[in-house]
Amino acid sequence: MRFLFKTDYEDDIRLFPHSGYVVSYGLLLAVLLIAPYVLSSYLMSQLVFVCIYATVGVALLILTGFTGQASLGHAAFLAIGAYTAAYLQKYNVPFPVYFLAAGALTGLIGALVGFPALRLQGIYLVIATISFAFIVEEILARWESVTNGNEGMRIKALSLLGVTVSRDSPTFYFLCLAVLVLTIVGTLNLLRSPTGRAFVAIRDSETAARSMGVNVALYKVKSFAISAAITGFAGVLFAHKLSFISPEMFTLQLSIEFIIVILIGGTFSLNGAVLGAIFIVMIDPFLTYLKDDMPGIIAGIAATFGAGTQGAANVQSKVAAFASLNGLKGAIYGIIIVLFVLFEPLGLYGRWLKIKLFFQLFPLYKRATFKRQKIYVKSERNR
């Protein structure tokens, strides 16, 4: 294992703490770059969605994970980005312009949402963002001259520098990957800047941050604006990937999925956001697998253990019936959220850290290292 001796502040805020990071993330990036020439088109499509979800996850992480402002309204920001792109594309605005315009508009609206949010905390903020999302959803459905209402809007393939990039081409994937990587690097840089430190200070203790001279209101609005703007960028890509958008795609369900992304990944790490995005996107292929292949495999196992042909067929039909139950996805979501909150609040990335620490400290590892302490709270009402 490697010990990092930090001797000054520069060591503490370095982008890559040591060369190992450069090597491992470089390898990961190389794998991702050759992926479109290896993987099937279906998996590539999923990978694009992973990139988009991870971008939104990072955006949400800035707001929820680092500034401590919970939001259940990010589907609305995604929708605003997507609709801005769709609307401007009708007037033959070039891609770079509407891409930036979507981010700018969403960021502006995010700041506007941030102002009212200044006075709200915890549960009130969650409810306010939910209502914001509902209002946006309704506006999208009713403002027919711009959004085409419930009919939805079609989006043409994007054209970049005169070349048409179809939504299934490797180029589109590279574009999404580039946006994700830029977002992550940007966020890492943000976090080591005074702004990012102020965000974290606000999360840890608003009172302490204020008494250290942090302008809490300004940074909260900033955090909302940055988070919304990144989500807006992701919205443009989302719209292009789907090639058709309508208001019922941007529901509370989607906002909850984004929250699940950062919850499952781990609410404090960028790696976690990506892991969470992989998880959320891969649930659907997993369910398909459960439906198509799993019954056969389990029947095969049953047959090897002497269940007989009749018994194996029986098992197969039972498993198939279970896998095609209506709403299995919702149940799986529910169980997974509850299990993660109860047993692994640090998320998948936290699990990885624990495994890593176990091997680093091998003979000396103590199980109690990550034990949660029992907390008793005083009423938030008197805070």
Next chain:
Amino acid sequence: MLDFVQQLVSGVALGCVYGLIALGFVLVYKATEVVNFAQGDLMMLGGFFAFTFIGMMGLNYWIGFAGAVAAMALFGMLAERVVVRPILGYPQFSIIMATIGLGYFLRSVSGMIWGTDDFKIDTPFSQGVLRIGSLVLAHDKLSVIAATVILCTLLYLFFNKTTLGTAMRASSENMLAAYYMGIPVKRVVSIVWAISAAVATCAGVLLAPITFIHSNVGLVLGLKAFPAAVLGGFGSIPGAVVGGVLIGVIESMAGFYLAEGWKDVAPYIVLLAVLLLKPEGLFGLHVRKKV
């Protein structure tokens, strides 16, 4: 004028349902500072239990009602024990997510068990109407209003006059201090969840003739109950009902007088306005921090 009164009454009846669900939020919040996002789904489950007892097993309405309330009270305790107790006292966000997960689970599982059709319970109130002049009031709506008033009064008395109610308020103020004073905090929380699930069941059964029972009804109504709870001030029992009635009236007025689409957003616009102007709600405690 008649239209107005008619809208007002149906708004009040609808609002009472929101109020009943909001009561569930408020009870749990008041006692444990936990916001239960699965409250609407508890209501839905209560409706399904009542449907099973009354519609499928053919029990008497009142027996079925009581059975459903008892079953849901037990279920509420179970949910508290399994999902909430391990994380009681952790940041709000964890508990919100856990209850959202619980809601997801209940919705899908009840969809699997009872299917996705609309169900209906025949109640003693579902037929008759009361006529005052040319004003027509359906009995099922009146029953909702009456039940809300009774439940609200009972709960108010319970919280303010009984020892258990005082214990609940104490454990919400400061869990550790309450524990040191000899209050069995865990048992108190468990009872609160039982009561809240029972209240939700009452809402579900009363609602059955009006909106029917299906697996998504809880989500829709639960999200409408949030504005009600916030409007009244989270943590105030009369506030929840008044907020619910206001939201119901606003919704039915907006549906009648304004263009299509306003009906669904009006409660949320009001909610945002309230949060901006008076975040503590109409009946909420305004506490100023002294340094």
